[in-house]
Amino acid sequence: MTQMQETSTTSAVSSAITGAAVSLENLVRTYGKVRALDGLSLKIQPGEFMALLGPSGCGKTTALRVLAGFEVLDSGRVVVDGVDLSNVTARKRDMGMVFQSYSLFPNMNALNNVAFGLRMRRQSSTVRRKKAGELLEMVGLSDQANKFPHQMSGGQQQRIALARALAIEPRVLLLDEPLSALDAIVRAELRDQIRALQQRLAITTVFVTHDQEEVLSMADRVCVMSRGHIEQVATPNELYARPATAFVAQFVGISSRVPVDAAGHEIIVFGQRCPVRTGEGSELTGSVDALLRPEDIAIDVDPDGKGFVTRKSFLGAMTRLVVQVGDITVRVDVRSDRAPEFELGTHVRPSIVARDVLIAPRQETAAADSTSA
Amino acid sequence: MATLSGAGSIFEVAEAENEAVPSYSTGSPRRRRRIRWWRLVVLLLAGAYFLIPIYAGIKFSLQNVEGHFSFQAYRALPSAPGFTGALTLSLELAVATMVVSTLLMVPTAIYVHIRLPQLRRVLDVVTVMPIVIPPIVLIVGVLGAFPEWARASPYLLSFMYVILAMPFVYRSLDAGLGAIDLKTLTEASRSLGGNWIKTLWRVILPNIRPALLSATVLTLALVFGEYTMASLDLWTTIPVWIVQFSISSDGPVQVAASMLGLVGTWILLIAVVSLDRSQSRRSHRKLGA
Numbered sequence: 001m002t003q004m005q006e007t008s009t010t011s012a013v014s015s016a017i018t019g020a021a022v023s024l025e026n027l028v029r030t031y032g033k034v035r036a037l038d039g040l041s042l043k044i045q046p047g048e049f050m051a052l053l054g055p056s057g058c059g060k061t062t063a064l065r066v067l068a069g070f071e072v073l074d075s076g077r078v079v080v081d082g083v084d085l086s087n088v089t090a091r092k093r094d095m096g097m098v099f100q101s102y103s104l105f106p107n108m109n110a111l112n113n114v115a116f117g118l119r120m121r122r123q124s125s126t127v128r129r130k131k132a133g134e135l136l137e138m139v140g141l142s143d144q145a146n147k148f149p150h151q152m153s154g155g156q157q158q159r160i161a162l163a164r165a166l167a168i169e170p171r172v173l174l175l176d177e178p179l180s181a182l183d184a185i186v187r188a189e190l191r192d193q194i195r196a197l198q199q200r201l202a203i204t205t206v207f208v209t210h211d212q213e214e215v216l217s218m219a220d221r222v223c224v225m226s227r228g229h230i231e232q233v234a235t236p237n238e239l240y241a242r243p244a245t246a247f248v249a250q251f252v253g254i255s256s257r258v259p260v261d262a263a264g265h266e267i268i269v270f271g272q273r274c275p276v277r278t279g280e281g282s283e284l285t286g287s288v289d290a291l292l293r294p295e296d297i298a299i300d301v302d303p304d305g306k307g308f309v310t311r312k313s314f315l316g317a318m319t320r321l322v323v324q325v326g327d328i329t330v331r332v333d334v335r336s337d338r339a340p341e342f343e344l345g346t347h348v349r350p351s352i353v354a355r356d357v358l359i360a361p362r363q364e365t366a367a368a369d370s371t372s373a
Numbered sequence: 374m375a376t377l378s379g380a381g382s383i384f385e386v387a388e389a390e391n392e393a394v395p396s397y398s399t400g401s402p403r404r405r406r407r408i409r410w411w412r413l414v415v416l417l418l419a420g421a422y423f424l425i426p427i428y429a430g431i432k433f434s435l436q437n438v439e440g441h442f443s444f445q446a447y448r449a450l451p452s453a454p455g456f457t458g459a460l461t462l463s464l465e466l467a468v469a470t471m472v473v474s475t476l477l478m479v480p481t482a483i484y485v486h487i488r489l490p491q492l493r494r495v496l497d498v499v500t501v502m503p504i505v506i507p508p509i510v511l512i513v514g515v516l517g518a519f520p521e522w523a524r525a526s527p528y529l530l531s532f533m534y535v536i537l538a539m540p541f542v543y544r545s546l547d548a549g550l551g552a553i554d555l556k557t558l559t560e561a562s563r564s565l566g567g568n569w570i571k572t573l574w575r576v577i578l579p580n581i582r583p584a585l586l587s588a589t590v591l592t593l594a595l596v597f598g599e600y601t602m603a604s605l606d607l608w609t610t611i612p613v614w615i616v617q618f619s620i621s622s623d624g625p626v627q628v629a630a631s632m633l634g635l636v637g638t639w640i641l642l643i644a645v646v647s648l649d650r651s652q653s654r655r656s657h658r659k660l661g662a
Contacts, residue, residue, distance in 0.1 A: 010399075064569075068560075068564060069564075070560055070563075089563075090560070090563045090564055091563045091564070091565075091566045091567060091568060092566075093564075095564060096564065097560070097561070097564045099557050099561060101554055101557050102554075103554070103560075105558060105559060105561070105575075105576050105580070106553065106580055107579035107580050108577075116562070116565055116567075116575075117566055119563075120565055120566035120567045120571060121566055126471075161561075164561075164565070165564075165565075166567055168566065174564075216579040319608035345376045361509070
């Protein structure tokens with residue numbers, strides 16, 4: 001394969017696809033007494049890779065299905081490139097979707113699966129065959145064109161599903177946890193490949209997942225959802241480094257909750273005075289919890305230190321230590337070459353190295369162990 | 374890792390992904406041998422239970438009055454009074470029943486699976502009712518309630534047969550639809566621009582073809598075996614003719630008709646299954662979009 005062939009194939013597809021601006025306006029969807037979407041509003045730029053992240057039941061899949069046209073809204077609008085699609089059926093929305101479960105049509109081979117959308121659009125047989133062939137090339141499966149879904153692996157099926165979704169030159173590409181059924185190695189590869197393809201085609205993409213590793217490595221921006229509403233929309237870096245709410249801090253990455261007293265935008269943690277981060281909770285005073293990332297805390301061996309190491313987990317370049325300080329449990333990351341210093345039971349002195357600290361209302365369980373992944 | 378480099382590909386795939394799916398075995402060889410032995414015993418017992426009466430019937434129908442081997446009864450069958458008419462009527466009723474049953478049950482089963490899955494339990498119960506209610510009760514009620522012009526047509530029986538076949542047809546379709554991810558396939562088709570008709574025709578029906586064929590064959594077998602309703606509605610279908618003929622004529626011809634009905638159903642069943650397999654093979658071989 002030459003670089004020229006690669007470029008020409010990709011550009012042939014990308015020339016037909018242009019990213020669309022998507023606007024979800026005050027979406028409300030209820031199931032009985034449950035508000036799956038509770039006034040959700042979100043703007044997605046043309047060509048942007050937006051991830052919807054949140055725990056099970058937060059409404060992220062419902063939002064995607066509303067965008068695709070598979071769910072009827074109680075109120076709100078779905079606007080794509082300035083056109084209100086709220087009352088447009090799914091088949092007329094021009095949105096390609098890759099589903100969580102393998103969704104290839106079992107009675108068709110790979111080529112016919114990819115060509116299905118073109119057939120529905122009454123494209124000629126020649127055009128269908130040519131374009132489906134190009135897309136199979138693009139996903140690296142042209143040699144599998146005549147195979148049926150049951151003859152292919154999960155990863156291959158999802159790549160065919162991706163080609164099928166792209167064949168109709170969709171205005172928006174919707175990915176509903178497409179990697180969750182795959183094993184770890186294939187998932188990691190496909191993750192990078194989907195991102196590379198999305199960037200080449202510059203297609204507006206909405207990706208639903210509960211896997212934060214996927215989100216942080218793929219998305220331009222991430223929309224963290226909880227109980228039908230948005231907690232924060234930010235770039236992956238910002239989301240991790242500057243979580244807007246306690247929920248985001250605890251859902252994205254790892255945070256330890258440390259009970260402290262706040263006064264005048266300052267708190268004292270491990271005997272050290274720290275400024276409080278602006279944002280949610282910055283006005284709190286009195287008994288609160290400080291939310292500390294593993295890298296916000298440094299530790300040194302100190303026989304008189306108040307903390308001691310209770311657990312060690314080797315993570316490669318870093319080693320994660322669980323340190324007990326009185327009633328409080330915190331996670332601390334140290335470089336693995338320093339890890340031998342910290343044997344189990346070693347007394348240590350923790351200190352804060354973050355320039356400011358996010359605080360949240362006190363949780364009663366914080367004193368025990370309130371670390372979340 | 375190997376690069377799968379179709380021209381223009383930006384995708385790579387782990388070698389492991391292309392490896393053949395390993396086959397798994399369960400239990401020790403001794404245990405597997407024991408399971409095979411029991412399977413053989415069960416198969417032989419079941420086979421004997423079904424085949425011995427059929428063997429006896431065939432043997433009886435292939436004997437002349439002296440007890441020697443003869444096709445006399447089968448040769449006499451086409452010219453037996455009323456046989457051709459009964460066979461034609463049974464075939465017509467079978468086709469009508471299969472068409473009405475399919476048109477009624479396929480959309481219903483699909484709709485319930487996609488839109489009203491909570492009703493599946495209710496339908497399970499409702500569709501068993503024809504088994505619980507004796508056919509004689511159904512036909513007596515229908516004959517009393519329907520107008521003369523409806524009773525004058527043999528096709529009234531078809532509608533009754535649709536009800537009788539409902540438990541088998543619905544269960545067969547339910548199992549077929551349950552075996553595929555109907556909701557996802559339907560949504561995939563719709564997102565690609567397929568309307569409901571095209572989705573049904575190109576996606577759903579091809580994937581439940583074995584269930585459809587099974588339902589069809591069961592319906593056919595039911596129509597060719599049903600006696601009570603046809604008899605009370607005074608229409609001479611094959612089962613009714615066999616009974617009438619046995620009263621008025623010799624036994625071997627009657628048994629020959631029964632055997633032909635039985636074997637005929639089997640032949641149809643084998644033909645339908647073979648057709649399905651050959652179509653599957655053809656579609657697997659078929660290239661291009």
